[in-house]
Amino acid sequence: MRALKGMARLALLAGLFSWSLLAAQVYPAQVAAGPAISAKVNGGQDTSGRVKARPWSHLGREPTPAEIRAWDIDVRADFTGLPPGSGSVAKGQEVWETRCESCHGAFGESNEVFTPIVGGTTRDDILSGRVASLQRNDVPQRTTLMKLATLSTLWDYINRAMPWNAPKSLSVEEVYAVTAYILHLGDIVPADFVLRSDNMAEVQAKLPNRNGMVLQPGLWERRGKPDVQGDACMRNCGSATEIRSMLPDYARDSHGNLADQQRLVGPLRGAQTVKATLGSAAQASMAQASAAIKQTAAAPLPDDAALARASNCLACHHASNRMIGPAFKEIAGRYRGESAAPQQLAERVRNGGQGVWGAVPMPPHPNLNDDEIAQLVRWILAGAL
Amino acid sequence: MTQAEPDLNAPTASTSYGRVKPAPENFLHPQQHLKAVTVRRSFMAKALAAGAGVSVSVGAARAAQGARSNATSSGSQDRTQTDDPAVLNLPAHSRGLGAPVATLGYGNPSRFERNLQRRESPGLTRIGAASVSFTPLQSLFGIITPNGLHFERHHQGWWDVDPTQHRLMIMGLVKNPKLFTMDELMRLPSVSRMHFIECGANTGMEWANVAVPTVQYTHGMMSCCEYTGVLLSTVLDMCGVDRKIARYVLAEGADGSSMTRTLDLPRAMDDVLVAWGMNGEMLRPENGYPLRLVVPGVQGVSWVKYLRRLEVGDKPYYSKDESIHYIDLMPDGRHRQFTSLQEVKSVVTTPSGGQVLLNKGYYNISGLAWSGRGKIRRVDVSVDGGRNWQAARLESPILNKCLTRFNTDWTWDGRSAVIQSRASDDTGHVQPRINQLRATRGTRSIYHNNAIQSWRIAESGEAFNVQAY
Numbered sequence: 011m012r013a014l015k016g017m018a019r020l021a022l023l024a025g026l027f028s029w030s031l032l033a034a035q036v037y038p039a040q041v042a043a044g045p046a047i048s049a050k051v052n053g054g055q056d057t058s059g060r061v062k063a064r065p066w067s068h069l070g071r072e073p074t075p076a077e078i079r080a081w082d083i084d085v086r087a088d089f090t091g092l093p094p095g096s097g098s099v100a101k102g103q104e105v106w107e108t109r110c111e112s113c114h115g116a117f118g119e120s121n122e123v124f125t126p127i128v129g130g131t132t133r134d135d136i137l138s139g140r141v142a143s144l145q146r147n148d149v150p151q152r153t154t155l156m157k158l159a160t161l162s163t164l165w166d167y168i169n170r171a172m173p174w175n176a177p178k179s180l181s182v183e184e185v186y187a188v189t190a191y192i193l194h195l196g197d198i199v200p201a202d203f204v205l206r207s208d209n210m211a212e213v214q215a216k217l218p219n220r221n222g223m224v225l226q227p228g229l230w231e232r233r234g235k236p237d238v239q240g241d242a243c244m245r246n247c248g249s250a251t252e253i254r255s256m257l258p259d260y261a262r263d264s265h266g267n268l269a270d271q272q273r274l275v276g277p278l279r280g281a282q283t284v285k286a287t288l289g290s291a292a293q294a295s296m297a298q299a300s301a302a303i304k305q306t307a308a309a310p311l312p313d314d315a316a317l318a319r320a321s322n323c324l325a326c327h328h329a330s331n332r333m334i335g336p337a338f339k340e341i342a343g344r345y346r347g348e349s350a351a352p353q354q355l356a357e358r359v360r361n362g363g364q365g366v367w368g369a370v371p372m373p374p375h376p377n378l379n380d381d382e383i384a385q386l387v388r389w390i391l392a393g394a395l
Numbered sequence: 396m397t398q399a400e401p402d403l404n405a406p407t408a409s410t411s412y413g414r415v416k417p418a419p420e421n422f423l424h425p426q427q428h429l430k431a432v433t434v435r436r437s438f439m440a441k442a443l444a445a446g447a448g449v450s451v452s453v454g455a456a457r458a459a460q461g462a463r464s465n466a467t468s469s470g471s472q473d474r475t476q477t478d479d480p481a482v483l484n485l486p487a488h489s490r491g492l493g494a495p496v497a498t499l500g501y502g503n504p505s506r507f508e509r510n511l512q513r514r515e516s517p518g519l520t521r522i523g524a525a526s527v528s529f530t531p532l533q534s535l536f537g538i539i540t541p542n543g544l545h546f547e548r549h550h551q552g553w554w555d556v557d558p559t560q561h562r563l564m565i566m567g568l569v570k571n572p573k574l575f576t577m578d579e580l581m582r583l584p585s586v587s588r589m590h591f592i593e594c595g596a597n598t599g600m601e602w603a604n605v606a607v608p609t610v611q612y613t614h615g616m617m618s619c620c621e622y623t624g625v626l627l628s629t630v631l632d633m634c635g636v637d638r639k640i641a642r643y644v645l646a647e648g649a650d651g652s653s654m655t656r657t658l659d660l661p662r663a664m665d666d667v668l669v670a671w672g673m674n675g676e677m678l679r680p681e682n683g684y685p686l687r688l689v690v691p692g693v694q695g696v697s698w699v700k701y702l703r704r705l706e707v708g709d710k711p712y713y714s715k716d717e718s719i720h721y722i723d724l725m726p727d728g729r730h731r732q733f734t735s736l737q738e739v740k741s742v743v744t745t746p747s748g749g750q751v752l753l754n755k756g757y758y759n760i761s762g763l764a765w766s767g768r769g770k771i772r773r774v775d776v777s778v779d780g781g782r783n784w785q786a787a788r789l790e791s792p793i794l795n796k797c798l799t800r801f802n803t804d805w806t807w808d809g810r811s812a813v814i815q816s817r818a819s820d821d822t823g824h825v826q827p828r829i830n831q832l833r834a835t836r837g838t839r840s841i842y843h844n845n846a847i848q849s850w851r852i853a854e855s856g857e858a859f860n861v862q863a864y
Contacts, residue, residue: 066583067633070573073564077574081564081704084645084655087713123521145728147839157722157730160713167715170653171551174524177651222729223722229734229843232662234768236738238835240817240825240847244775244784248864251780251813253851255604255862265517265608268749273534274507277758278750281857283608322552325522 085166089210092165095182096206099199102191105184109173112326112334112370118153118195121334121370123325127154128195131218136198139221155196159223161214165189175322175373314389321378323386329394336367338394345391355387356380504543510534513544516612519600524552527594529615532744537790538589538763538798540618542674547681548594548616548695550716551652556701558677558685561649563669567707570635577685581671583625588668588691589797591765593617593737595694595721595842601829603838605860609749613848613860614742619765619798622689623672628664631707636660640709646688649703655714656697657733658690660707666691666796669702691796692767693735694842696721726837737767739826740845741774741801741818752856755809760787764799766820771799773819778805780813780849780863781828787816812852813863828864 085091107116114120118128130153135141141156143149149156158164169185171177180188190205198216199205205213214220228234241247257264263283265271272280318324326334345351358366360383362374378386504511513528520526530546540546547553558577566572594616600606607613631644644663648654658667668689671677678684683700690697696716711717711733722730741764746752760778764771770793775784787801801816819825829846836843849863 064633069579069582070565070575070633073566073572073574077564078566078572081647082566082706083653084647084706084712084714086708086710088710090710140728142728144724144730152724154719157719159730159732160718163713163715163718166655167719170655171651171715174551174651177551177653223718223732224725224729226723226731226734229731229736229738231659232665234736236824238827238832240819240827240831242775242819242825247782247784251782251863253780253813253849253861253863256851256859257605257608262608265514265612265749268609270510271512271514271531271533271609271611272510272750274510276534278746278752278858280510281749281751283749319523322522322524325524 085162087160094207097183097186098204099190099194102187129153130156135218141219338390356383529611531611545618555680564704568637568641587623589621590691591619592695598844599841610747622670624668624670627667645706645712646699647704648699649701657711723840723842738845739766739820739824741816742848746858748860760805764818769821772821774801775817776803777815778812814850
């Protein structure tokens with residue numbers, strides 16, 4: 011929503027939101043609101059919009075219209091703030107394949123790392139506005155389209171935060187187009203559809219889960235009332251207690267060795283969950299933790315691995331298993347003994363590439379400098395140990 | 396005092412009032428000084444003579460060390476005490492010179508505390524830049540979370556933002572939109588307030604069943620700090636909110652995700668802070684340096700990090716993290732939207748899952764309680780799985796929307812037990828059991844699980860995460 015100070019600015023920006031359904035309701039009121047009645051609520055807060063004179067009132071300055079335009083990017087559910095424009099499903103597919111697919115999959119089903127965007131909705135859901143599969147317990151994942159009740163949300167989020175490693179780099183047309191492509195993957199709009207600022211409301215009326223939200227004021231308002239109340243019984247409460255759920259034995263080491271996650275002194279020790287001999291858990295864990303600490307104190311994480319982690323390489327690559335991208339071990343194996351490999355791989359890290367290991371592209375990494383890239387490549391070729 | 400001894404407080408011949416004297420000998424009376432020098436010399440002579448004997452006894456103690464069990468450190472009640480080599484063998488730090496001041500320009504915890512780390516829960520999230528790391532509540536004291544152990548939640552990675560280039564814009568339904576530098580914001584009248592911050596998904600893995608082993612993972616998406624900043628109401632008043640139509644405030648971050656969350660205006664004008672300080676220092680980069688919103692009692696996602704913009708509006712904004720995520724799935728297949736309050740909750744941190752009691756006897760059951768609606772009024776503790784309860788001691792301070800530490804005495808008899816805590820706040824809300832929550836909200840909500848936590852103490856002394864009711 012655009013901030014306005016007076017009629018002059020309203021006139022200046024009027025063209026920007028003349029398409030907006032609610033602009034007519036919002037802006038005149040906003041402009042009309044001047045210094046008026048000085049009613050008091052909430053412990054003496056000024057309700058009139060009048061600015062009280064304070065000793066610190068001079069601090070801060072008025073932002074310029076260009077500054078406000080640069081940051082005021084939010085799009086509300088009533089499409090206030092949506093810039094005029096359009097994008098086709100076809101254009102969206104182009105953008106998708108180069109900018110989105112590596113994480114979200116060719117059909118929005120996503121890969122094993124990111125949660126799916128598309129799926130789980132039906133033609134009946136589009137008619138009813140309620141996603142039926144949300145009522146069942148056997149649906150493995152909740153996709154974005156299963157939950158989405160406000161189209162503005164999808165547009166706004168792609169515009170502000172996508173692609174993940176280069177947010178705010180898409181043009182207005184590309185945002186419309188990608189939004190249209192996702193809607194098409196969900197069978198909400200046809201393949202030849204062009205999403206425009208003036209047909210967003212029509213598409214909103216077809217969202218499969220548009221009627222799927224309820225408000226719970228008790229969990230929102232400052233003095234909201236709870237919906238679930240416990241009981242304050244002190245003696246002989248309820249029937250005999252039963253243990254209804256606990257971790258299965260095979261999950262005992264699911265979070266590593268718990269002995270290494272507890273302090274070395276105090277009334278308790280951590281349980282030895284990796285090499286378990288419960289009887290002497292306390293003593294064993296202390297000795298082992300002491301030894302481990304002496305070791306880690308002497309040998310901190312190797313810098314290379316830390317750099318790979320900090321640079322988000324590990325988001326797509328694993329040392330020995332193929333994830334989104336090839337395992338480091340596979341890369342080292344393929345390029346073993348090739349003298350041009352370091353330079354070749356550095357180029358691939360810097361500018362991205364596709365086709366060597368499959369269809370999923372490697373994105374460019376402008377965030378890394380040459381030294382960092384050289385260090386990472388050296389480390390990967392040496393086996394990423 | 397005998398005649399022979401001088402009055403040490405009386406001025407000496409060389410005393411001349413109003414003159415600065417060199418330290419230290421002249422602070423002593425000349426006779427006192429002489430005596431000290433004599434004693435020092437005689438001590439040195441005696442020490443030299445005894446030297447050989449000392450080294451013999453050290454050797455004997457070392458020989459005994461191998462045969463000795465760890466009885467002392469495990470708290471044995473054994474009457475036949477043996478000599479503890481930790482006492483008899485003077486360690487290096489008693490016999491040498493320690494490190495000088497400012498060896499560490501910014502100090503670190505002891506190397507023996509390395510087990511206390513923020514950790515991810517394996518399998519919970521899939522990528523480190525959109526993940527959460529949990530605070531090790533099992534090893535913390537009191538109510539303040541050390542800044543380096545504050546839990547992390549990033550939606551698109553974290554940054555160390557240059558504070559000289561950071562700006563905050565306030566615009567929308569205000570008479571005077573404003574743009575602030577950090578210099579200007581930090582000149583405004585500031586307050587320091589202690590509040591807890593809890594992720595809406597804290598304990599979210601446990602809606603259907605037990606999923607994680609320790610309190611770090613069940614409750615560690617929560618921390619508590621003293622925050623310093625300017626009240627949002629102060630800033631909004633400077634801008635002149637149009638109260639006739641303004642109902643909401645949108646907060647937006649400056650990072651890649653540009654996190655946006657809607658606040659309602661009454662809350663925004665109540666106790667929300669635009670904060671730069673955290674436990675006496677600036678915010679940590681992982682926690683939004685140099686500026687974040689502090690929204691007491693409300694889930695952490697609303698505490699927008701790298702805060703760059705506040706827009707006053709007349710309707711909620713339906714941003715991604717209030718429309719796709721941070722919505723609570725109910726049994727009828729609908730999602731509750733705009734749920735954000737963190738309700739009354741407590742957890743025993745000692746003893747807790749993954750810990751092992753060393754032996755029978757006395758233990759101090761200790762834990763944390765909090766409520767997003769106000770202050771903690773009481774905490775009850777049960778050691779029989781909720782059948783019988785006793786009131787715990789609430790430690791001061793007991794503050795609004797802040798952690799409260801509770802303690803209670805317990806003697807473990809070596810038999811299995813189930814330990815629980817149950818908090819009530821000053822609005823009369825009592826923390827529910829998991830089955831009470833499920834009766835209304837089902838098991839798929841993910842968010843806002845404030846159920847009573849149960850730890851089963853096995854006969855081995857090991858504590859396990861269980862659900863008991």
